[in-house]
Amino acid sequence: MKMIEGHAVIDVPDNVPVWDIDPYNPEILANPLNYYAELRAKGPFAYIPKYGILACGRHKENKEVFSDWERFVSSRGVGLQDFKLGKPWRDPSIVLEVDPPEHGRTRKILMRLMSPKVMRTLADDFQLAADRLIDELLEKGTFEAVTELAEVYPTTVFPDAMGLRACDKRRLIDYGAMVFNALGPDNDLRRKAMATAPDIVPWITEQCLRENLKPNGFGAAIYAAVDEGEITEEEAGMLARSLLSAGVDTTVTGLGSALWCLATNPDQFELLKSDMQLLRPAFEEVLRYTSPVHSFCRTADIDTEVSSIKIKQGTKILCVLGAANMDEDQWPGATKFDISRKPVGHMAMGAGVHGCVGQNLARAEVQAIFTAIANKVDTIKLAGEAVWRPNNAVHALDSLPITFTRK
Numbered sequence: 001m002k003m004i005e006g007h008a009v010i011d012v013p014d015n016v017p018v019w020d021i022d023p024y025n026p027e028i029l030a031n032p033l034n035y036y037a038e039l040r041a042k043g044p045f046a047y048i049p050k051y052g053i054l055a056c057g058r059h060k061e062n063k064e065v066f067s068d069w070e071r072f073v074s075s076r077g078v079g080l081q082d083f084k085l086g087k088p089w090r091d092p093s094i095v096l097e098v099d100p101p102e103h104g105r106t107r108k109i110l111m112r113l114m115s116p117k118v119m120r121t122l123a124d125d126f127q128l129a130a131d132r133l134i135d136e137l138l139e140k141g142t143f144e145a146v147t148e149l150a151e152v153y154p155t156t157v158f159p160d161a162m163g164l165r166a167c168d169k170r171r172l173i174d175y176g177a178m179v180f181n182a183l184g185p186d187n188d189l190r191r192k193a194m195a196t197a198p199d200i201v202p203w204i205t206e207q208c209l210r211e212n213l214k215p216n217g218f219g220a221a222i223y224a225a226v227d228e229g230e231i232t233e234e235e236a237g238m239l240a241r242s243l244l245s246a247g248v249d250t251t252v253t254g255l256g257s258a259l260w261c262l263a264t265n266p267d268q269f270e271l272l273k274s275d276m277q278l279l280r281p282a283f284e285e286v287l288r289y290t291s292p293v294h295s296f297c298r299t300a301d302i303d304t305e306v307s308s309i310k311i312k313q314g315t316k317i318l319c320v321l322g323a324a325n326m327d328e329d330q331w332p333g334a335t336k337f338d339i340s341r342k343p344v345g346h347m348a349m350g351a352g353v354h355g356c357v358g359q360n361l362a363r364a365e366v367q368a369i370f371t372a373i374a375n376k377v378d379t380i381k382l383a384g385e386a387v388w389r390p391n392n393a394v395h396a397l398d399s400l401p402i403t404f405t406r407k
């Protein structure tokens with residue numbers, strides 16, 4: 001069996017075009033729109049010889065592959081590596097990288113602590129922190145929105161909500177970026193990210209221990225499930241790790257992208273200020289339009305068929321969520337950022353049983369920032385060039401100079 005990047009190389013299925021491209025090329029990762037459009041134009045799937053995988057870009061196939069856990073499993077890894085054929089760099093996540101019925105046991109616990117009811121108890125603190133931050137930034141006028149807003153806000157409210165006793169903002173952000181880069185091939189991005197592992201991973205593991213979590217946060221609620229006999233002490237540490245892996249860098253990315261959308265679409269910001277009912281749909285449109293998590297994999301666990309294409313057991317499929325979210329068949333005028341669109345069914349938070357368990361938290365954070373901005377800020381303008389940072393699974397800004405004027 002021929003292997004590339006830890007998975008079996010498949011033969012090209014009938015009626016699938018071969019596309020000689022590297023989806024992990026840093027230029028494509030930074031500016032992916034043309035790649036997304038070309039991928040969709042290839043049909044339901046394209047075969048990518050560099051990695052011996054299939055990729056799908058249309059909404060229809062992405063939805064089908066991403067949400068059908070019986071045929072397309074997560075337990076064989078959601079990156080390029082097939083966990084059935086080799087040991088991953090860290091123990092697999094017991095929620096993201098596991099299939100039902102086992103998945104339901106751990107997911108249920110996270111769902112409980114991320115419920116809308118729990119989010120309501122956090123809303124006032126979130127709003128206070130958002131109002132304070134936006135006031136500070138208005139004082140400055142011009143600022144760097146990635147480092148001074150997008151990175152600051154989640155690393156202020158999330159550690160408190162989690163109940164972390166120690167907070168190292170840099171390590172929290174960089175851990176997420178590392179975990180996401182690890183899903184790609186053995187390229188420069190992955191190697192550089194993994195070089196930080198010996199420093200970051202032991203720190204993260206330590207913060208997930210019961211004694212390092214305050215009594216009133218998500219962490220303590222996870223350990224309460226141990227006391228109820230639902231999970232073991234070790235599993236609780238793993239679930240806490242899942243929140244630290246997926247809960248910071250994603251929200252930092254979403255917030256940065258939200259600011260970029262508002263700064264580059266002043267008409268939409270005017271609309272947002274004139275109708276606060278649009279706060280929620282506006283973030284959904286940010287998610288659709290920018291797809292913070294641009295691609296994740298699934299592995300076919302049986303021989304099967306999607307859109308009349310025969311797919312062999314063991315095939316790695318790159319689900320390009322960013323391309324699905326720009327599919328004109330699903331979203332007419334997809335390349336326009338339109339906050340009145342209400343893009344129900346976008347793929348930015350996934351779909352099916354693994355759909356983002358932290359989405360209520362991400363929405364609560366962005367809702368608080370949007371509220372503060374809509375109440376206090378008159379105009380948002382770019383004060384320099386927006387630069388995107390390549391990552392094997394996340395589409396994030398590296399730099400976003402912004403000027404706010406006061407209402």
Ligand code: HEM
Nearest residue numbers: 095096246247250251254292348349350354356357358362
């Ligand atoms: C804008 C912010 C966010 C985005 C775009 C995002 C995106 C996603 C996506 C696409 C998935 C599906 C993965 C898959 O099916 O393989 C996912 C799952 C997950 N997310 Fe998020 N996420 C965000 C915020 C958060 C936050 C704040 C947390 C927790 C504090 C979180 C925790 C998780 C976990 C634990 C999973 C795995 C769920 C499962 O497998 O059942 N995410 N997220």
